[in-house]
Amino acid sequence: MKVALITGITGQDGSYLAELLLSKGYMVHGIKRRASLFNTDRIDHLYQDPHAKDLRLKLHYGDLTDSMNLTRIIQECQPDEIYNLGAMSHVKVSFECPEYVGNVDGLGTLRILEAVRILGLEKKTRIYQASTSELYGGLPENKNERGFYDENSPFYPRSPYGVAKIYGFWITKNYREAYNLYACNGILFNHESPRRGETFVTRKITRAVAKIALGLQEKIYLGNLEAQRDWGHAKDYVRMMWMILQADKAEDWVIATGVTTKVRDFVHMAFLEVGIELEFKGKGVNEKAYVKSCSNKEFQLEIGKEVLSVDPTYFRPTEVDLLIGDPTKAKEKLGWVPEYDLEALVKDMMESDVKLMKKDVDLLKAGHEILNQAE
Ligand code: NDP
Numbered sequence: 573m574k575v576a577l578i579t580g581i582t583g584q585d586g587s588y589l590a591e592l593l594l595s596k597g598y599m600v601h602g603i604k605r606r607a608s609l610f611n612t613d614r615i616d617h618l619y620q621d622p623h624a625k626d627l628r629l630k631l632h633y634g635d636l637t638d639s640m641n642l643t644r645i646i647q648e649c650q651p652d653e654i655y656n657l658g659a660m661s662h663v664k665v666s667f668e669c670p671e672y673v674g675n676v677d678g679l680g681t682l683r684i685l686e687a688v689r690i691l692g693l694e695k696k697t698r699i700y701q702a703s704t705s706e707l708y709g710g711l712p713e714n715k716n717e718r719g720f721y722d723e724n725s726p727f728y729p730r731s732p733y734g735v736a737k738i739y740g741f742w743i744t745k746n747y748r749e750a751y752n753l754y755a756c757n758g759i760l761f762n763h764e765s766p767r768r769g770e771t772f773v774t775r776k777i778t779r780a781v782a783k784i785a786l787g788l789q790e791k792i793y794l795g796n797l798e799a800q801r802d803w804g805h806a807k808d809y810v811r812m813m814w815m816i817l818q819a820d821k822a823e824d825w826v827i828a829t830g831v832t833t834k835v836r837d838f839v840h841m842a843f844l845e846v847g848i849e850l851e852f853k854g855k856g857v858n859e860k861a862y863v864k865s866c867s868n869k870e871f872q873l874e875i876g877k878e879v880l881s882v883d884p885t886y887f888r889p890t891e892v893d894l895l896i897g898d899p900t901k902a903k904e905k906l907g908w909v910p911e912y913d914l915e916a917l918v919k920d921m922m923e924s925d926v927k928l929m930k931k932d933v934d935l936l937k938a939g940h941e942i943l944n945q946a947e
Protein backbone atom coordinates (compact mmCIF):
# COMPACT_ATOMS: atom_id res chain seq x y z
CA MET A 573 0.00 0.00 0.00
CA LYS A 574 1.38 3.43 -0.96
CA VAL A 575 1.70 5.94 1.88
CA ALA A 576 1.05 9.67 1.46
CA LEU A 577 1.47 12.58 3.86
CA ILE A 578 -0.56 15.75 3.26
CA THR A 579 0.21 19.02 5.01
CA GLY A 580 -2.85 21.29 4.89
CA ILE A 581 -5.22 18.31 4.81
CA THR A 582 -7.94 20.39 6.50
CA GLY A 583 -7.91 22.95 3.65
CA GLN A 584 -9.84 22.99 0.37
CA ASP A 585 -7.25 21.11 -1.69
CA GLY A 586 -6.13 18.83 1.15
CA SER A 587 -9.67 17.52 1.61
CA TYR A 588 -10.20 16.71 -2.08
CA LEU A 589 -6.72 15.21 -2.37
CA ALA A 590 -7.29 12.98 0.67
CA GLU A 591 -10.52 11.72 -0.95
CA LEU A 592 -8.69 11.01 -4.20
CA LEU A 593 -5.77 9.18 -2.56
CA LEU A 594 -8.09 7.08 -0.38
CA SER A 595 -10.04 6.10 -3.50
CA LYS A 596 -6.74 4.97 -5.03
CA GLY A 597 -6.00 2.72 -2.06
CA TYR A 598 -3.39 4.88 -0.30
CA MET A 599 -2.73 5.04 3.42
CA VAL A 600 -3.17 8.77 4.03
CA HIS A 601 -1.51 10.73 6.84
CA GLY A 602 -2.45 14.35 7.37
CA ILE A 603 -1.11 17.18 9.51
CA LYS A 604 -3.69 19.27 11.32
CA ARG A 605 -3.12 22.23 13.57
CA ARG A 606 -4.30 22.24 17.12
CA ALA A 607 -7.15 24.78 17.43
CA SER A 608 -9.49 25.67 20.27
CA LEU A 609 -12.43 24.50 18.15
CA PHE A 610 -12.75 21.56 15.78
CA ASN A 611 -11.17 22.55 12.44
CA THR A 612 -11.70 19.36 10.45
CA ASP A 613 -15.09 20.16 8.82
CA ARG A 614 -13.82 19.52 5.30
CA ILE A 615 -12.56 16.03 6.12
CA ASP A 616 -15.03 14.90 8.78
CA HIS A 617 -16.76 12.68 6.21
CA LEU A 618 -13.45 10.80 5.79
CA TYR A 619 -12.81 10.39 9.51
CA GLN A 620 -11.99 6.90 10.72
CA ASP A 621 -11.84 5.66 14.28
CA PRO A 622 -8.09 5.64 15.13
CA HIS A 623 -8.63 2.22 16.74
CA ALA A 624 -9.93 0.68 13.51
CA LYS A 625 -7.82 -2.28 12.31
CA ASP A 626 -7.88 -1.25 8.65
CA LEU A 627 -7.19 2.43 9.38
CA ARG A 628 -6.30 4.33 6.20
CA LEU A 629 -6.54 7.96 7.34
CA LYS A 630 -4.48 9.16 10.26
CA LEU A 631 -4.24 12.74 11.48
CA HIS A 632 -1.21 14.10 13.33
CA TYR A 633 -1.01 17.36 15.22
CA GLY A 634 1.67 19.57 13.73
CA ASP A 635 2.72 22.85 12.25
CA LEU A 636 4.94 23.93 9.36
CA THR A 637 6.84 26.20 11.74
CA ASP A 638 8.00 23.23 13.84
CA SER A 639 10.92 21.32 12.29
CA MET A 640 11.14 18.66 14.99
CA ASN A 641 7.45 17.92 14.75
CA LEU A 642 7.63 17.60 10.95
CA THR A 643 10.72 15.40 11.08
CA ARG A 644 9.13 13.08 13.66
CA ILE A 645 5.90 12.75 11.67
CA ILE A 646 7.80 11.99 8.44
CA GLN A 647 9.95 9.45 10.26
CA GLU A 648 6.84 7.82 11.70
CA CYS A 649 4.92 7.55 8.42
CA GLN A 650 7.80 6.92 5.98
CA PRO A 651 5.77 8.39 3.14
CA ASP A 652 6.17 7.51 -0.52
CA GLU A 653 4.66 10.87 -1.39
CA ILE A 654 4.44 14.17 0.49
CA TYR A 655 2.02 16.86 -0.69
CA ASN A 656 3.00 20.17 0.93
CA LEU A 657 -0.28 22.06 0.72
CA GLY A 658 -0.15 23.75 4.14
CA ALA A 659 0.11 27.54 3.94
CA MET A 660 -1.30 30.84 5.08
CA SER A 661 -2.91 31.10 1.66
CA HIS A 662 -4.74 34.46 1.69
CA VAL A 663 -2.95 37.09 -0.40
CA LYS A 664 -4.57 40.15 1.25
CA VAL A 665 -4.02 38.79 4.77
CA SER A 666 -0.35 38.19 3.95
CA PHE A 667 0.19 41.97 3.99
CA GLU A 668 -0.91 41.92 7.62
CA CYS A 669 1.28 39.04 8.83
CA PRO A 670 4.25 39.01 6.39
CA GLU A 671 6.78 37.48 8.80
CA TYR A 672 4.48 34.60 9.70
CA VAL A 673 3.78 33.94 6.02
CA GLY A 674 7.51 33.87 5.28
CA ASN A 675 7.97 31.35 8.06
CA VAL A 676 5.09 29.03 7.10
CA ASP A 677 4.89 29.31 3.30
CA GLY A 678 8.61 29.84 2.66
CA LEU A 679 10.64 28.17 5.40
CA GLY A 680 7.96 25.53 5.98
CA THR A 681 8.83 24.12 2.55
CA LEU A 682 12.51 23.97 3.47
CA ARG A 683 11.66 22.12 6.70
CA ILE A 684 9.88 19.38 4.75
CA LEU A 685 12.73 19.02 2.25
CA GLU A 686 15.39 18.97 4.97
CA ALA A 687 13.47 16.40 7.01
CA VAL A 688 13.35 14.06 4.02
CA ARG A 689 17.10 14.53 3.51
CA ILE A 690 18.04 14.16 7.19
CA LEU A 691 15.99 10.96 7.41
CA GLY A 692 17.73 9.53 4.33
CA LEU A 693 14.45 9.25 2.42
CA GLU A 694 15.76 10.94 -0.75
CA LYS A 695 15.28 7.83 -2.86
CA LYS A 696 11.93 6.82 -1.36
CA THR A 697 9.91 9.99 -0.91
CA ARG A 698 8.50 12.13 -3.72
CA ILE A 699 7.53 15.70 -2.84
CA TYR A 700 4.85 17.95 -4.32
CA GLN A 701 5.16 21.67 -3.53
CA ALA A 702 2.03 23.84 -3.84
CA SER A 703 3.41 26.68 -5.91
CA THR A 704 1.17 29.35 -7.35
CA SER A 705 0.38 31.70 -10.22
CA GLU A 706 0.95 34.51 -7.68
CA LEU A 707 4.66 34.00 -8.51
CA TYR A 708 4.08 35.74 -11.87
CA GLY A 709 2.52 38.87 -10.38
CA GLY A 710 0.50 39.51 -13.53
CA LEU A 711 3.09 41.64 -15.36
CA PRO A 712 1.86 41.87 -18.99
CA GLU A 713 5.39 41.93 -20.45
CA ASN A 714 6.18 38.55 -18.86
CA LYS A 715 3.55 36.58 -20.79
CA ASN A 716 4.68 34.23 -23.53
CA GLU A 717 4.22 35.04 -27.22
CA ARG A 718 0.72 33.47 -27.11
CA GLY A 719 -0.33 35.77 -24.25
CA PHE A 720 -0.16 33.26 -21.36
CA TYR A 721 2.08 32.53 -18.37
CA ASP A 722 3.87 29.20 -18.72
CA GLU A 723 6.71 27.26 -17.08
CA ASN A 724 9.29 29.61 -18.64
CA SER A 725 7.68 32.96 -17.80
CA PRO A 726 9.65 35.17 -15.38
CA PHE A 727 8.39 35.71 -11.82
CA TYR A 728 7.53 39.06 -10.18
CA PRO A 729 5.55 38.42 -6.96
CA ARG A 730 3.36 41.27 -5.68
CA SER A 731 2.60 40.27 -2.07
CA PRO A 732 4.35 38.82 1.00
CA TYR A 733 2.48 35.61 0.13
CA GLY A 734 3.91 35.57 -3.40
CA VAL A 735 7.40 36.35 -2.12
CA ALA A 736 7.24 33.55 0.48
CA LYS A 737 5.98 31.12 -2.16
CA ILE A 738 8.83 32.07 -4.48
CA TYR A 739 11.24 30.87 -1.79
CA GLY A 740 9.24 27.62 -1.64
CA PHE A 741 9.47 27.29 -5.41
CA TRP A 742 13.23 27.83 -5.64
CA ILE A 743 14.18 25.76 -2.59
CA THR A 744 12.18 22.85 -4.04
CA LYS A 745 13.98 23.20 -7.35
CA ASN A 746 17.34 23.60 -5.59
CA TYR A 747 16.90 20.43 -3.51
CA ARG A 748 15.94 18.54 -6.66
CA GLU A 749 19.15 19.67 -8.36
CA ALA A 750 21.46 19.54 -5.32
CA TYR A 751 20.36 16.25 -3.73
CA ASN A 752 18.59 14.51 -6.58
CA LEU A 753 15.30 14.57 -4.67
CA TYR A 754 12.13 13.82 -6.61
CA ALA A 755 10.58 17.21 -5.82
CA CYS A 756 8.14 19.09 -8.10
CA ASN A 757 6.41 22.43 -8.17
CA GLY A 758 2.83 22.53 -9.35
CA ILE A 759 2.31 26.17 -10.41
CA LEU A 760 -1.43 26.17 -9.95
CA PHE A 761 -3.67 29.02 -11.02
CA ASN A 762 -6.74 29.86 -8.90
CA HIS A 763 -8.99 26.90 -8.23
CA GLU A 764 -12.26 27.02 -6.39
CA SER A 765 -15.08 24.76 -5.21
CA PRO A 766 -17.95 24.58 -2.73
CA ARG A 767 -15.22 23.96 -0.13
CA ARG A 768 -13.31 27.17 -0.94
CA GLY A 769 -12.54 29.35 2.10
CA GLU A 770 -15.31 31.90 2.66
CA THR A 771 -13.05 34.97 2.30
CA PHE A 772 -11.69 34.20 -1.17
CA VAL A 773 -13.57 36.20 -3.76
CA THR A 774 -15.48 33.42 -5.58
CA ARG A 775 -16.86 31.86 -2.41
CA LYS A 776 -17.56 35.25 -0.89
CA ILE A 777 -19.63 35.97 -3.99
CA THR A 778 -21.52 32.66 -4.21
CA ARG A 779 -22.37 32.73 -0.49
CA ALA A 780 -23.54 36.33 -0.69
CA VAL A 781 -25.58 35.80 -3.87
CA ALA A 782 -27.35 32.83 -2.26
CA LYS A 783 -28.09 34.91 0.85
CA ILE A 784 -29.29 37.94 -1.13
CA ALA A 785 -31.54 35.76 -3.30
CA LEU A 786 -33.05 34.19 -0.17
CA GLY A 787 -33.51 37.53 1.59
CA LEU A 788 -30.88 36.83 4.26
CA GLN A 789 -28.52 39.65 3.20
CA GLU A 790 -29.06 43.06 1.57
CA LYS A 791 -25.93 43.46 -0.55
CA ILE A 792 -22.30 42.45 -1.06
CA TYR A 793 -19.21 44.67 -0.71
CA LEU A 794 -16.25 43.78 -2.91
CA GLY A 795 -12.86 45.26 -3.81
CA ASN A 796 -11.31 45.34 -7.27
CA LEU A 797 -13.97 44.22 -9.77
CA GLU A 798 -11.57 44.63 -12.69
CA ALA A 799 -9.12 41.91 -11.51
CA GLN A 800 -8.97 38.93 -13.86
CA ARG A 801 -8.32 35.38 -12.79
CA ASP A 802 -7.94 31.98 -14.45
CA TRP A 803 -10.42 29.99 -12.34
CA GLY A 804 -10.60 26.18 -12.40
CA HIS A 805 -12.21 23.55 -10.14
CA ALA A 806 -10.19 22.20 -7.20
CA LYS A 807 -11.28 18.62 -7.96
CA ASP A 808 -9.56 18.79 -11.37
CA TYR A 809 -6.45 20.35 -9.85
CA VAL A 810 -5.85 17.80 -7.07
CA ARG A 811 -6.02 15.04 -9.69
CA MET A 812 -3.18 16.84 -11.40
CA MET A 813 -1.14 17.01 -8.17
CA TRP A 814 -1.22 13.24 -8.02
CA MET A 815 -0.39 12.88 -11.73
CA ILE A 816 2.63 15.16 -11.27
CA LEU A 817 4.13 12.78 -8.69
CA GLN A 818 3.53 9.75 -10.94
CA ALA A 819 5.57 11.20 -13.84
CA ASP A 820 8.90 9.52 -14.70
CA LYS A 821 10.87 12.72 -14.18
CA ALA A 822 10.57 15.39 -11.48
CA GLU A 823 9.65 18.68 -13.16
CA ASP A 824 7.64 21.85 -12.61
CA TRP A 825 4.18 22.18 -14.13
CA VAL A 826 1.65 24.93 -14.85
CA ILE A 827 -1.97 23.96 -14.17
CA ALA A 828 -4.60 26.36 -15.46
CA THR A 829 -7.66 26.55 -17.71
CA GLY A 830 -6.30 29.10 -20.20
CA VAL A 831 -9.39 31.29 -19.75
CA THR A 832 -9.45 34.49 -17.70
CA THR A 833 -12.51 36.27 -16.28
CA LYS A 834 -13.12 39.54 -14.44
CA VAL A 835 -14.40 39.48 -10.85
CA ARG A 836 -17.39 41.55 -12.07
CA ASP A 837 -18.26 38.85 -14.62
CA PHE A 838 -18.06 36.14 -11.97
CA VAL A 839 -20.59 38.14 -9.92
CA HIS A 840 -22.81 38.40 -12.99
CA MET A 841 -22.63 34.66 -13.64
CA ALA A 842 -23.38 33.79 -10.01
CA PHE A 843 -26.51 35.98 -9.94
CA LEU A 844 -27.65 34.51 -13.28
CA GLU A 845 -27.52 31.04 -11.70
CA VAL A 846 -30.46 32.09 -9.52
CA GLY A 847 -32.19 33.85 -12.41
CA ILE A 848 -31.21 37.39 -11.41
CA GLU A 849 -29.74 39.70 -14.03
CA LEU A 850 -27.67 42.67 -12.87
CA GLU A 851 -26.90 46.06 -14.25
CA PHE A 852 -23.56 47.64 -13.27
CA LYS A 853 -23.31 51.44 -13.06
CA GLY A 854 -20.51 53.83 -12.12
CA LYS A 855 -16.76 53.36 -12.12
CA GLY A 856 -13.99 52.42 -9.66
CA VAL A 857 -14.93 52.96 -6.01
CA ASN A 858 -18.31 54.35 -7.11
CA GLU A 859 -19.36 51.27 -9.06
CA LYS A 860 -22.61 49.59 -7.95
CA ALA A 861 -24.83 46.82 -9.25
CA TYR A 862 -28.63 46.80 -9.37
CA VAL A 863 -31.23 44.12 -10.08
CA LYS A 864 -32.34 44.39 -13.73
CA SER A 865 -34.63 41.37 -13.95
CA CYS A 866 -35.61 38.17 -12.12
CA SER A 867 -36.62 35.11 -14.13
CA ASN A 868 -36.81 32.51 -11.35
CA LYS A 869 -40.06 32.54 -9.36
CA GLU A 870 -38.27 31.32 -6.25
CA PHE A 871 -35.86 34.26 -6.11
CA GLN A 872 -37.73 37.51 -6.66
CA LEU A 873 -36.02 40.77 -5.70
CA GLU A 874 -37.25 44.29 -6.24
CA ILE A 875 -36.17 45.58 -9.69
CA GLY A 876 -33.60 48.33 -9.24
CA LYS A 877 -32.49 47.07 -5.80
CA GLU A 878 -28.82 47.84 -5.09
CA VAL A 879 -27.03 44.55 -4.41
CA LEU A 880 -23.33 45.40 -4.76
CA SER A 881 -20.97 48.21 -3.77
CA VAL A 882 -17.22 48.60 -3.94
CA ASP A 883 -15.43 48.92 -0.60
CA PRO A 884 -11.76 50.03 -0.88
CA THR A 885 -11.01 48.07 2.33
CA TYR A 886 -10.68 45.07 0.04
CA PHE A 887 -8.12 46.71 -2.27
CA ARG A 888 -4.55 45.39 -1.94
CA PRO A 889 -1.43 47.55 -1.51
CA THR A 890 -0.12 45.92 -4.69
CA GLU A 891 -2.53 44.02 -6.93
CA VAL A 892 -2.10 41.23 -9.46
CA ASP A 893 -4.30 42.57 -12.26
CA LEU A 894 -4.53 39.64 -14.64
CA LEU A 895 -3.62 35.95 -14.60
CA ILE A 896 -4.00 33.46 -17.42
CA GLY A 897 -2.09 30.19 -17.57
CA ASP A 898 -0.94 27.90 -20.34
CA PRO A 899 -1.45 24.24 -19.31
CA THR A 900 -0.17 22.83 -22.63
CA LYS A 901 2.76 20.96 -21.05
CA ALA A 902 0.55 19.23 -18.45
CA LYS A 903 -2.05 18.34 -21.05
CA GLU A 904 0.42 16.99 -23.59
CA LYS A 905 2.90 15.21 -21.30
CA LEU A 906 0.58 14.01 -18.53
CA GLY A 907 -2.71 13.78 -20.40
CA TRP A 908 -4.57 16.06 -17.98
CA VAL A 909 -8.16 16.73 -19.03
CA PRO A 910 -10.15 19.02 -16.70
CA GLU A 911 -13.83 18.14 -16.27
CA TYR A 912 -15.14 21.56 -15.22
CA ASP A 913 -15.25 24.85 -17.15
CA LEU A 914 -16.07 28.15 -15.46
CA GLU A 915 -19.81 27.78 -16.02
CA ALA A 916 -19.85 24.33 -14.41
CA LEU A 917 -17.75 25.66 -11.51
CA VAL A 918 -20.13 28.57 -10.83
CA LYS A 919 -23.09 26.20 -11.04
CA ASP A 920 -21.52 23.76 -8.57
CA MET A 921 -20.68 26.53 -6.09
CA MET A 922 -24.06 28.25 -6.39
CA GLU A 923 -26.06 25.03 -5.99
CA SER A 924 -24.07 24.18 -2.89
CA ASP A 925 -24.39 27.63 -1.31
CA VAL A 926 -28.11 27.96 -2.04
CA LYS A 927 -28.60 24.59 -0.34
CA LEU A 928 -26.49 25.72 2.61
CA MET A 929 -28.28 29.04 3.02
CA LYS A 930 -31.70 27.40 2.81
CA LYS A 931 -30.77 25.69 6.07
CA ASP A 932 -30.35 29.17 7.57
CA VAL A 933 -33.82 30.12 6.32
CA ASP A 934 -35.22 27.01 8.04
CA LEU A 935 -33.39 27.92 11.26
CA LEU A 936 -34.78 31.45 11.15
CA LYS A 937 -38.28 30.10 10.59
CA ALA A 938 -37.83 27.88 13.62
CA GLY A 939 -36.99 30.96 15.69
CA HIS A 940 -33.19 30.53 15.85
CA GLU A 941 -30.71 33.36 15.44
CA ILE A 942 -28.38 33.42 12.42
CA LEU A 943 -24.93 34.81 13.07
CA ASN A 944 -23.32 36.71 10.20
CA GLN A 945 -19.56 36.20 10.21
CA ALA A 946 -17.25 39.01 9.14
CA GLU A 947 -15.78 38.61 5.69
P1 NDP B 1 -6.52 26.60 2.27
O1 NDP B 1 -6.30 27.95 2.86
O2 NDP B 1 -7.92 26.13 2.06
O3 NDP B 1 -5.79 25.50 3.18
C1 NDP B 1 -4.56 25.74 3.75
C2 NDP B 1 -4.20 24.61 4.69
O4 NDP B 1 -2.94 24.90 5.30
C3 NDP B 1 -5.20 24.41 5.84
O5 NDP B 1 -5.30 23.04 6.11
C4 NDP B 1 -4.52 25.12 6.99
O6 NDP B 1 -4.90 24.64 8.25
C5 NDP B 1 -3.07 24.73 6.70
N1 NDP B 1 -2.11 25.58 7.41
C6 NDP B 1 -2.10 26.94 7.53
N2 NDP B 1 -1.08 27.33 8.27
C7 NDP B 1 -0.39 26.22 8.65
C8 NDP B 1 0.74 25.98 9.45
N3 NDP B 1 1.39 26.98 10.05
N4 NDP B 1 1.15 24.71 9.62
C9 NDP B 1 0.47 23.69 9.05
N5 NDP B 1 -0.62 23.84 8.29
C10 NDP B 1 -1.05 25.10 8.09
O7 NDP B 1 -5.70 26.55 0.91
P2 NDP B 1 -6.00 25.72 -0.43
O8 NDP B 1 -6.42 24.37 -0.08
O9 NDP B 1 -6.82 26.55 -1.34
O10 NDP B 1 -4.54 25.68 -1.09
C11 NDP B 1 -3.62 24.63 -0.82
C12 NDP B 1 -2.21 25.08 -1.15
O11 NDP B 1 -2.12 25.45 -2.51
C13 NDP B 1 -1.74 26.30 -0.36
O12 NDP B 1 -0.37 26.15 -0.14
C14 NDP B 1 -1.99 27.47 -1.30
O13 NDP B 1 -1.12 28.53 -1.01
C15 NDP B 1 -1.68 26.81 -2.63
N6 NDP B 1 -2.37 27.33 -3.79
C16 NDP B 1 -3.74 27.45 -3.79
C17 NDP B 1 -4.40 27.87 -4.93
C18 NDP B 1 -5.88 28.01 -4.97
O14 NDP B 1 -6.37 28.68 -5.88
N7 NDP B 1 -6.63 27.38 -4.05
C19 NDP B 1 -3.65 28.19 -6.16
C20 NDP B 1 -2.22 27.99 -6.04
C21 NDP B 1 -1.63 27.56 -4.91
P3 NDP B 1 -6.22 25.21 9.00
O15 NDP B 1 -7.38 24.49 8.37
O16 NDP B 1 -5.98 24.85 10.42
O17 NDP B 1 -6.26 26.69 8.75
Ligand code: GDR
Nearest residue numbers: 661663704705706761762771772773774794795796799886
Ligand atom coordinates in the same frame (compact mmCIF):
# COMPACT_ATOMS: atom_id res chain seq x y z
P1 GDR C 1 -6.07 35.42 -5.01
O1 GDR C 1 -7.58 35.07 -4.62
O2 GDR C 1 -5.60 36.65 -4.35
O3 GDR C 1 -6.00 35.38 -6.51
O4 GDR C 1 -5.27 34.20 -4.37
P2 GDR C 1 -8.78 35.95 -4.05
O5 GDR C 1 -10.00 35.17 -4.33
O6 GDR C 1 -8.53 36.38 -2.65
O7 GDR C 1 -8.74 37.27 -4.97
C1 GDR C 1 -8.90 37.21 -6.37
C2 GDR C 1 -9.07 38.62 -6.93
O8 GDR C 1 -10.33 39.16 -6.50
C3 GDR C 1 -10.12 40.49 -6.08
N1 GDR C 1 -11.18 40.88 -5.13
C4 GDR C 1 -11.37 40.35 -3.91
N2 GDR C 1 -10.72 39.37 -3.26
C5 GDR C 1 -11.18 39.01 -2.02
N3 GDR C 1 -10.59 38.01 -1.37
N4 GDR C 1 -12.23 39.65 -1.42
C6 GDR C 1 -12.91 40.68 -2.04
O9 GDR C 1 -13.84 41.23 -1.49
C7 GDR C 1 -12.46 41.03 -3.36
N5 GDR C 1 -12.88 41.92 -4.26
C8 GDR C 1 -12.11 41.83 -5.32
C9 GDR C 1 -8.74 40.48 -5.46
O10 GDR C 1 -8.23 41.82 -5.35
C10 GDR C 1 -8.00 39.60 -6.45
O11 GDR C 1 -7.56 40.37 -7.54
C11 GDR C 1 -5.76 32.86 -4.47
C12 GDR C 1 -5.29 32.10 -3.23
O12 GDR C 1 -5.91 30.84 -3.23
C13 GDR C 1 -3.80 31.92 -3.23
O13 GDR C 1 -3.42 31.06 -2.15
C14 GDR C 1 -3.37 31.27 -4.56
O14 GDR C 1 -1.98 31.11 -4.59
C15 GDR C 1 -3.85 32.14 -5.71
O15 GDR C 1 -5.24 32.26 -5.64
C16 GDR C 1 -3.49 31.53 -7.05
